[in-house]
Amino acid sequence: MVAQAEGAPGGTATTDGSRLRVGDHEIDIARRVVSRPGNGGTVRLTLKSLQVLLALVEAEGRVVSREQLLAKVWPNTLPTDDVLTQAVAQLRRAFEDSREAPRYIETIAKGGYRLLATHGRVGPEPERGTPAAAVQETAASAAPAHEVVAVPVPQAPRRASRAPAFALALVALVPIAAGLFLWQARNPVPVAAAAAPTGAPPAVQYQAIASTPMRERAPALSPDGALVVFSRQAQPDGPHALYLQPPADASARQLTFPGAGAGDQLPAWSPDGQRIAFVRTGAGGCRIMLVAATGGSEREAGRCEDGHFAAFDWTPDGRALVMGGRSGGTDQSAPLRRLDLASGRWDVLRYEGAGIDTLPRYSPDGQWLGFRRGTSLGDLWLMPAAGGTPRQLTRLHGDIRGWDWLPDGSGLVFSLIKEEARLYRLTLADGTITGLPPLGKGNPIHPSIADRAWAMTFEIDRFHSGLYAFDLDGPGDAGGHGEPVFASSGVDMMPAISPDGATLAFVSDRSLAAQLWIGEIAQPQTLRAVPGIVPVPRHPPVWSADGRRLLVLGATGKGGDRLFEVDVGLDTVRVLPVPGVPAFAAYPPEPGQLLVGVDGGGGRMRLVRYQLPEWRELASVDDVAVARYDHDGDRVCFTRPARAGLWCADPSLGKVVELSRTTPVPDQYREWAIAGGRIFSTGPAPGCATAWAEIGGKADGTARCLSRLHTVVAGSTSVDAAGRRVYLSLPLEQNVDVGWASLQPLRGTGAAGASD
Template identity: 80%
Template sequence: MAAQADGALGGTAVAEGRWLRVGDHEIDIARRVVSRPGDGGTFRLTLKSLQVLLALVEAEGRVVSREQLLATVWPNTLPTDDVLTQAVAQLRRAFEDSREAPRYIETIAKGGYRLLATPAWILPEAEAAVPAPVVQETAPPPQEAAPVPPPARGPGGGTARASVLALALVAIVSLVAVLFPWPSRGPAAVAAAGAPAEVPPPVRYQAIASTPMFEQAPALSPDGSLVVFSRQAHPGGPHALYLQPPAEASARQLTFPGDGAGDQLPAWSRDGRRIAFVRSGAGGCRLMVVAASGGGEREVGRCEDGHFAPFDWSPDGTALVMGGCSGGPDQAAPLRRLDLATGRWEALPYEGAGIETLPRYSPDGQWLGFRRGTSLGDLWLVPAAGGTPRQLTRLHGDIRGWDWLPDGSGLVFSLIKGEARLYRLALADGAIAELPPLARGNPIHPDIADDAWAMAFEIYRFHSGLYAFGLDGATESGAHAEPVFASSGVDMTPAISPDGSTLAFVSDRSLAAQLWIGEIAQPQTLRAVPGIVPVPRHPPVWSPDGRRLLVIGATGKGGDRLFEVDVGLDTVRVLPVPGVPAFAAYPAEPDQLLVGVDGDAGRMRLVRYQLPDWRELASLDDVAVARYDRHGDRVCFTRPARAGLWCADPSLGKVAELSRTTPLPDQFREWAITGGRIFSTGPAPGCATAWTEIGGKDGEPVRCMSRMHTVVAGSTSVDEAARRVYLSLPLEQNIDVGWASLEPLRPPAPAGASD
């Protein structure tokens, strides 16, 4: 796979200088940032687009053929022509150029491309005089791809997802929200449907920490003057916490975890004097507190059952509140409180717990908000003193972080609904408005200062490819990987047909999220299926005869629907599933269907339907994802908040526990069924992606698929003969820290008011 990874930028070009001027634009080579003249802002290039530009610069005005560019920028791969078209299109957007009347890049019919503008290297000695550009992200044009990452896995058995995939490609989806009355100091608000569209406020984004290492889980101090985040001290080393003012480029190390341990998920106390965080690895999993000025690290409690997740300080600073740990056989995962004085955990006093995560206290300390549900989640709130939770949104979406605005007038959340975007919810009228998108990358896990209108967030950038592994040759030292339908975009959720001949998957290689189908032995058969915008949380599901596919797709009306694709004709029809579907499977009976639908309190229900009237025959609660085992005539599934795997009879009546430990909750999709056997593609010691049988014989050797790369979430498929497994693996990924002033969101002061 080394041949698939992005290479160096080109020795000749980079050696001449760090800055390049093309026409009246300047390019920071190291950061891949194009500075536009005047007040035009900046534009972030992909690595491939920059490599194409450098190849055109080196040609000194000569025409460079498409074949030469493909061979230079995508060596040792089988790229499609659209990857080059995409790269050139991004360069034209960066230079504000036109294909019809070009000033920078000219298209030569049946020839290639030529650079029209005069390039000039800015010498290193002049570099100090060049102001560093501010990375002001601009809105992408229609159908620009914005891939979303797979979840980063925490060490051990925790669910420390400081970042994320599910994933996202481009899908133009309307956001429809139904809000419950807001029991706050402001007027009650009920929006029966989505609020009217608004012009996005002029929020400007900056990347303030952007090293090659992952900078994760940023949190702003209450006054907004400092950001703390988790980062490796050196490549391959443990994570530690770092402090950095938003206006500066250098960070100082705050914590020193020691050998075999790592620090993550920092959170500021309300007084700004302390930072709590999770330390896991050597010594187990512990909640720690450190002085914001540095030093005095101390343990305040142990992780409950080894579990950890994002948390918040109580308003009085005496406790930490965390959610997401299964509380018993009913699979509820209630919010829990860690008392800092005693180190003991206790359940918070509220009614009807579901799968709760991402707790956040309101600025006045009167309310506690949280996300209920996982991939089909919503925001809820409960009085801080306890009581009955109320549902705040009806998004049924993948919410990747949220926080209150400083005055409590609303909140900002990240939602993956086709792609990751930031949204503002105004509590006065229930309106939901989209904030300006990033030009490149996915904004997730926003964190807003308590007393300043400023926000930090993660910027996740991602590129993945599909690979086939021969299981017969897999050993503990690794397996041979063969690229499949290679591209420079995000390829994921592969599904191999029952006979092993045809692969269906989701990709943004055409600059939009589409379902692609092609025969492995005949790459020229690869084509996109029109009429569907797939939501790639789970792979497509083949019918037993290989003629149809079940796919979850987005609709222009905001809700996800279940589609059935006729593979021979590439026709698409909507299946009228009651409720909001998340996944589906074909059982043995041709007139029945298994569907995971959104249930009460954010819990997923697995329902067996009788067709064509969609009559409910049986159901199971708290199912994260289910798959049908044709050989064993059973339905196997994982739970959303508990490690393990269960199987039920076809009627969903009798349930047996197959494993108590595998897969872990944050790997609930990383398993596959073939020939009546169930395999996991989770990590193993010394191996990022291993192939092991769940419930198999003890002592069987682990077959390592990839030592370096963790499989993209939900992207495992194996043929019926268990000869080849297909995986989506990350080829390029990085997480940076972004920052933005939220002053444009501040409500105007009442007439006559003064600071």
């Protein structure tokens, strides 16, 4: 028997353990049926809703966080934020409960959920684990492992040029779940449960269709899937132009001719497939250009706003382009922007709660606009095409490298980089995320899917990098690599040199899997991999001032990243229980404290100073991309995600001073280092791919060339505390090809079936 919660309806369990009483309602666990009191009838729950209920029952009135529920009910997956919201909403409907005046399930702001009603069983408890696990087994014969909901949502007329006719009937029956969420929030409608296919995701086979020694980038598939356009160098080390070819290993024809000193990139097809928009940089500045798909003269549609450009999409009517938010704002946001093709004028897209928003994509029916929000901790969001309040689709908190809609609007495919780059499918009807088959050799990024054909193209990034040391007291580089360190044939990146300059930690796949490696530079035989951690290649490890410990961001295998601390020498690893999702960290000089960048909600990050071991928040700064501690200057310095420049704060994070307004730019927010109280950037300079220049000092702007030909791998710069030697990860081989895949195996697998 469970004591009745204050103010909750009474009731006790009255069955043999396969039935549960919650308040005045009785639940048949095996059948997933809720019987309402009196003659109120019955309601059938989805499997996931029932598992959420049993997890709340198991907590015995304690608050269960959203993260705990997602991990328990959706283990080993990448669940979206809304699957839990919808599961709780179905429970409230079944119990005839109210969110505003709850008698059964209470929502705890920024906390989770708590079961208020008295609950209990009669008879022996199940012997197969927790209630949530038990119901998984009990209900296995009664329902498939995943369930979806279908709601009749009014649909706007579809654009004939954007989707096949059969999709009209499909969408009328099974609207995408994002539309379901947005509509249902305003217009409650009946919900019918339906079954989705089970088993392994359908097999998708990949092939390379453009694999020359040149780098082919940003492929885009025409609406009918008949042509691929991509950017490629016309000759080695030359500018990029656009090329067209069929989706097969065939010769490509040059489409644009940028001229001397210019280059073309980021092509995008118009909804009717007649035109291609692209970005031209170099001679003449930065411009948005248009060219007919059949070739011919190119015309300027508008200038890049403040020289900024990013990935973009055509509006459904073909009259404008929508681009990712530009940098330079002062309100800590970068909203999507619209270029009117008739006037060449830019305007901010009007919608509520803009964040750092990029990668816009309109749904095939033109009703919805999706985008990525955030940088290091990115997620996918959705809003009506006409504007409104965006709704979060995923809870990935990760590095999303491109995404696109499936042709029928039932889901999408995105590229996510964790310990490896991989393509995933998000089924919008039930919020499930499943991995597509691994590519094998190379990283699949920037997928592009045809509007009217089940086919996809993407970049295949094949990469090999090594670690090199440069003496800053010596002469500048004349085009060489510097001195190799711990050479291998894999991908070595994210170096971090110890404060005394003796030991190097870095991330490498030299063992055919991503691992943290540590070794003394003067004694190569000491190099070893640290067991018990799978590093996330986002930021390099961070040394403590005494060189005894390392902070490393790593993957847990449960869909989320965690902060690990490594005891160097013993090579022991422990997980630090950071509140929220960590993105980076640093050691301040005070013992028992830690600086951590955590998810601040809405795609933004906060820099928080914690008191350990209770993880009490001492101070914080909003809108931080990455922060590092300057032990010589006793200050915390950081970049911002949507604004160029560098800022430093006092140790208490109270007073913030702008050190630079121009360097680094947002795309290079990680490319800076601190040595001897001075801050340096590693970025391109005229005639130099990787230069070393001081930020905000006497030598501000004076660049020293480290590598004339090779650009440092993102986030892979480290300098010793004395500022005498810098370590870089430089690409030895990098070839970017175009891949293609038929998505027919995914066709029809994301739709809901008949109601049960």
